[in-house]
Amino acid sequence: MLERVFRLSQNGTNVRRELIAGLTTFAAMAYILALNPAILSAGGSTGMNLSGLITVTALAAAIGCLLMAVLTNYPIAQAPGMGINSYFAIIIVTQMGVPWEGALAMVFWNGVLFFALSVTGLRTRIVHALPHPIHLGIQSGIGFFIAFIGFQNAGLVVGSAQTLVTEGHMLSAGPMAALVGLVLIVVLTRFRVPGAIILVILLITGAGLIIPATGGTLTAQPEGIFSMPAGIGQTFLALDWLYPFRHFESALPVIFTLLLLDLFDSIGTLIGLARQSGLMDKQGRMPKLGRALSADAAATVVGALLGTSTTTAYLESATGMQAGGRTGLTAIVTGLCFLVALFFTPIITIIPAAATAPALIFVGLLMAKGLGELNYDNMLETAPAVLTAILIPLCFSITGGIALGLLLYCAAMLLAGRGKQLSWLTYGIAVLFLAFFALSQS
Known part of the structure; x- marks a missing residue:
């Protein structure tokens, strides 16, 4: 049945490989179970219940993974998006004073618009309107972004008032464990050991129970094994459906911002993952992109109904792809892991950031190979691509990196007298980014 549904042989994979890939993706994403509820509740300041949000997060992730698997048969997992959840809790609810029920309605209507754009094919046309050099920059930029997140999570890179970032305390437990883990992944991958990434994650998590660290051990001692999921009665279908219409003038810029963030974050993630895993066809396009x-978009709508901010494709899916995941069975396994995790939250949440950081860094380094396809004798294409790759992690925003790279590309092509080679839609996207900057930074 699995062979027939997921076409495993046709995609060069098998059940065992997909299972390992799904577990690997989940291990890299498991942090979202603790982090998304903490951000959305904001210590109680938003009024959303923390324990209920854990259940909401797991359900949204599981349904998102199922939707991606059924509609595309791709090994791409979905969950409530990082960054957008901060915008939801801090900007919309806390600073603007919008009730969380109204903020969920904005997420819902954003998802509906998002779905309409997808069904009509406009989103696919937007993807194809992005020039090839920008695609290469996106792939590498997402790789750098993933690696940067890994460096931060492990404490290899920390904040600095003088230089923005600097090296961390390299000889402390977290950075040392991450570096050892990275070396192990590189060596195990070199010798083609199946499940190298998940093996290293489990090894560091287990060893961390006895490795001394600040405040105890690297891996926290679990408070138990089993847990019962909290109810979601507070947030389920609790959105204030008509809030955006009653407060149209203030809600419209917020929905527009959510739409652009969702649109280009998901486009960037899908392009990066597709190029890394070989999902692109001979024309350099992603089959079933519209699906x-x-x-x-559907995952965002469902997530809002459950009670969470925008649900989207996850960069960490690249870890499962590197482990051999090639079909939707990988996404199904990841989604099931989120459901099972609700009953084993004390165990799942002890996985230290230092255990998953090596996987993120390793996969990020692999994705940087896109820059090798550039023609460095043609700076009209190389400069925007490299700028996109650099700015995605530095801006800590996929949308921000794509926007600045595309604006540079359009300006350079116009001044070089080659502006007619770009479509009207490419210029339209550039104008849209200018409007986005004007709204988001006003």
Whole structure:
């Protein structure tokens, strides 16, 4: 049955490999179970219940993974997006004073618009309107972004008032464990050991129970084994459906911002993952892209109904792809892990950041190979691509990196007298980014 549904042989994989890939993706994403509820509740300041949000997060992730698997048969997992959840809790609810029920309505209507754009095919046309050099920059930039997150999580890179970032305390437990883990992944991958990434994650998590660290051990001692999921009665279908219409003038810029963030974060993630895993066809396009975007949009709508901010495709899916995941069975396994985790939250949440950081760094380094396809004798294409790759992690925003890279590309092509080679839609996207900056930074 699995062979027939997921076409495993046709995609060069098998059940065992997909199972390992799904577990690997989940291990890299498990942090979202603790982090998303903490951000959305904001210590109680938003009024959303923390324990209920844990259940909401797991359900949204599981349904998002199922949608992607059913609609595309791609090994791409979905969950409530990082960054957008901060915008939801800090900007919309806390600073603007919008009730969380109204903020969820904005997320819902954003998802509906998002779905409409996907069904009509406009989102696919937007993807194809992005020039090839920008695609290469996106792939590498997402790789750098993933690696940067890994460096931060492990404490290899820390904040600095003088230089923005600097090296961490390299000889402390977290950075040392991450570096050892990275070396192990590189060596095990070199010798083609199956499940190298998940093996290293489990090894560091287990060893961390006895490795001294600040405040105890690297891996926290679990408070138990089993847990019962909290109810979601507070947030389920609790959104204030008509809030955006009653407060149209203030809600419209917020929905527009959510739409652009969702649109280009998901486009960037899908392009990066597709190029890394070989999902692109001979024309350099992603088959079933429209379905993938529809799955992303539908997951956002469902997530809002459950009670969470925008649900989207996850960069950490690249770890499962590196482990051999090639079909939707990988996404199904990841989604099931989120459901099972609700009953084993004390165990799942002890996985230290230092255990998953090596996987993120390793996969990020692999994705940087996109820059090798550039023609460095043609700076009209190389400069925007490299700028996109650099700015995605530095801006800590996929949308921000794509926007600045595309604006540079359009300006350079116009001044070089080659502006007619770009479509009207490419210029339209550039104008849209200018409007986005004007709204988001006003």
